[in-house]
Amino acid sequence: MGDHLARGQDFESKAEKTLSGWGIFGSKYEEAADLFDKAANSYKLAKSWDQAGAVYVKLANCHLKLDSKHEAAGAYADAAHCYKKCNIKESASCLEQSVNLFLDIGRFNMAARYYKEIAELYEQEQNLEKATVYYEKAADLFQSEEVTTSANQCKQKVAQFAAQLEQYQKAVEIFEEIARYSLTNNLLKYGVKGHLLNAGICQLCKGDVVAITNALEKYQDLDPTFSGTRECKLLADLASAVDEEDITKFTSALKEFDSMTQLDAWKTTLLLRVKDHLKAKELEEDDLT
Structure with missing residues (x-):
């Protein structure tokens, strides 16, 4: 590792000297770029990721002096991939530089x-x-x-x-849009019921029973096969439980579905919010009686 580090420092030092000297028609930038590239490779072999990242940024600057935006964008991306191992903020910053250059050149x-x-x-x-x-x-x-x-x-x-x-309406609209697109693509049709389930769960989080019922009707119109799915049954059962403010019914509907198809962490988190809201309403009513 020490050898690779020393070689990297040597290449970097030579590149810096080249840049500070005289050069004709950009030749010093070409020469320095070659040396920075070698330095970066040596630093990577030494697993000195921050030094490799910093040198790739210098390499990108050389490419910019030579008006080679594509190469500069690539060097920024290489810098980002090195920084990814040690400095997330720098990694994101270098990727942003790379993106701006790629946008510039179409x-x-x-x-x-x-x-x-x-x-x-x-x-x-x-x-x-x-x-x-x-x-x-x-x-x-x-x-x-x-x-x-x-x-x-x-x-x-x-x-x-x-x-x-908690931006539920935005989530609903996107899931519905993806479901609509998936219906037009034979390879993606199998995923439609999942997207509609996600949209329905977001509707439940909004707590508007009328909106949930209307959404279920809309989803069955959108995809006539949806009404026969376990996903549709789950949403209908949950909507009914929310309407009746029945936590036991809500929980048993989830258990029944989960026993066949395990709910992922995202769905579980959102459904817990709905359940907690039902519990809170139940407590409020207990306080009033």
């Missing part, structure tokens, strides 16, 4: 991919607000490039986070 697909990566970094940090912003940016770009599957994956994340942040 490489929207690459920009979308890196927006998604930034979103994943913030998701990892549990910063749902920032993750949502970048998943939305990624979804818009993927959509503009007609990479609809990737766009929908990002939108699904936005909807999930919106619900976690």
Whole structure:
């Protein structure tokens, strides 16, 4: 490791000297870029990720001096992938630089991919607000490039986070939009009932029984096969339990569904909110009697 570190420092030092000297027609930037690239590789072999990241940023600057935006964008992305191992904030910052350059040169697909990566970094940090912003940016770009599957994956994340942040109407609209699109695609049809279930759970969180009933009717019109699914039965049973303010009925409907298809953590969290709301109402009524 020590050898790799020493070689990296040597290459970096030579690159810095090259930049401070004279050069003809940008040749010093080309020479320095080659040395920075070698330095970064040595630092990576030494697992000195912060030094590798910093050198890739210097490499990106050399490419910018040579007006090679594509290469500069790639170097910023390389920097981000090194920083990912030691400094999430720097990683996100370098990916943002990379995205801006890819947008400049019309490489929207690459920009979308890196927006998604930034979103994943913030998701990892549990910063749902920032993750949502970048998943939305990624979804818009993927959509503009007609990479609809990737766009929908990002939108699904936005909807999930919106619900976690109690923005239920926004979540409902996105899940319904994804369900509508999935109905037009034979490969995605199998997922429709899941998207409609997610939308329905968000409707339950809003606590408006009329809206839930109307939504169920709308979902059965949208997909005639939905009415025969366990997902539809679950939503109908839960809506009925909420309407009757019956916690026992609510719990047994969940248990029955969960015994066949395990509810994931996201659904469980939201359904617990609905159950807690029912409990609170029950307590209020007990206090009044």
